[in-house]
Amino acid sequence: MTQAALHPMLNVAIKAARAAGSIINRASLDLDILKINTKSPNDFVTEVDQAAENVIIETLLQAYPDHGILAEESGRAHGNKHSDYVWIIDPLDGTTNFIHGFPVYAVSIALAFRGKIEQAVVYDPCRNDLFYATKGRGAFLNDKRLRVSKRTRMSDALIGTGFPFRRGDNFKRYMKMFEEVMTQCAGLRRPGAAALDLCYVAAGYYDAFFETGLNPWDVAAGSLIITEAGGLIGNFTGEADFLNQREVVAGSPKIYGQLVQILAPYTRVIKPEDEAAAEGGEKTSAADAVAAAAAPAKKRGPVRIKKDAAASGEDAPV
Structure with a gap:
């Protein structure tokens, strides 16, 4: 273009x-x-x-x-x-x-x-x-x-991440995720700019990326660049609602599926009714009208992956 x-x-x-x-x-x-x-x-x-x-x-x-x-x-x-x-x-x-x-x-x-x-x-x-x-x-x-990478095995994958850094972030939860991903992939990187990290997935420099605590403006542009490069992006359970969930995972389709399987137990997805109750009946998140609906149009249900499919690098159903 x-x-x-x-x-x-x-x-x-x-x-x-x-x-x-x-x-x-x-x-x-x-x-x-x-x-x-x-x-x-x-x-x-x-x-x-x-x-x-x-x-x-x-x-x-x-x-x-x-x-x-x-x-x-x-x-x-x-x-x-x-x-x-x-x-x-x-x-x-x-x-x-x-x-x-x-x-x-x-x-x-x-x-x-x-x-x-x-x-x-x-x-x-x-x-x-x-x-x-x-x-x-x-x-x-x-x-x-741009096209996402063609790697299919987690053991060959280079994965980007971002460390939690704000007061109130759950460091212990993150360290468990970090250890689990680190022991299954070829390497983890943390340069410190999520918007570029997402673009690096789209370019195939990384095979996947995950982070917690992100805001809509950190991931909105990168999310479209990834999907237009043939990648997938979602929350830790593989659903398309990620902009307002403060958790994101992205990657080439086969690595994405395997990474979701690792990260799904750590999800902290916020349901609209929970958020409304916490806010006294009104949603007041910074994203307001945009974040809840700004995910890609096609909603995906939770990714359910057979263990043997993840291990072999087969396509994961999404």
Whole structure:
């Protein structure tokens, strides 16, 4: 898909991502003067996050003033809260890496229409790598078509993950998952930017990825890029409801099936009625109208995998 053939909304998202990337690259040259605030322990926001988010929102709303916005730093404060179109934005995924000069971070922008992701851009300003997808038209890195890996055995698989880092995260639960996956795969990696991790699955660099504690803006764009590259993404039980569940697993179909089998016992899926009860009868999650419905259109039931199928690398029913 050449630049000229791109969907107009995707072109605007690319323009916004590159503008944010320019701000980030300029700021990376002067990290010693960077102003850093702490949202919570180990969770940082910089003036760069905010400047990048502002230029993204300005670019998108200039082109589509009636669209809605769901952004990491400003939530739903901008745009039309009742629009069928909602842009889901992470202006700088990997802020901790950025602060330290570790060159793994990205801009993530997705467009949901009536709760389904239709456009996606993840831009890595360090490498000038642009990952993008339009629903039904494939996923690309720059001008190269992306396909997930063809590996079929967990013992050959390289798997990405993200460590829990916020107060209240369940470290013991994660360490059990970590140990179980680590002993069954070829290697685990944790670069620290979930949006890029998902793109690396789409590109076949990883065979799969899993993480807990993620927000919709961390995974929205990457989720479409993965499915358009022939991969699967879901929550730990293999269902399509993952954006508002704070758990995600993605991968090439055969490795995905085997990883779901490992992770399913660790699921913490939140049912709508449970969330409503916890919130005193009202859902007030940041994702509001988008997150519950922003998963891919086709719902999958729980993945049930025969042990011999997982061991042999056969296709797992989904």
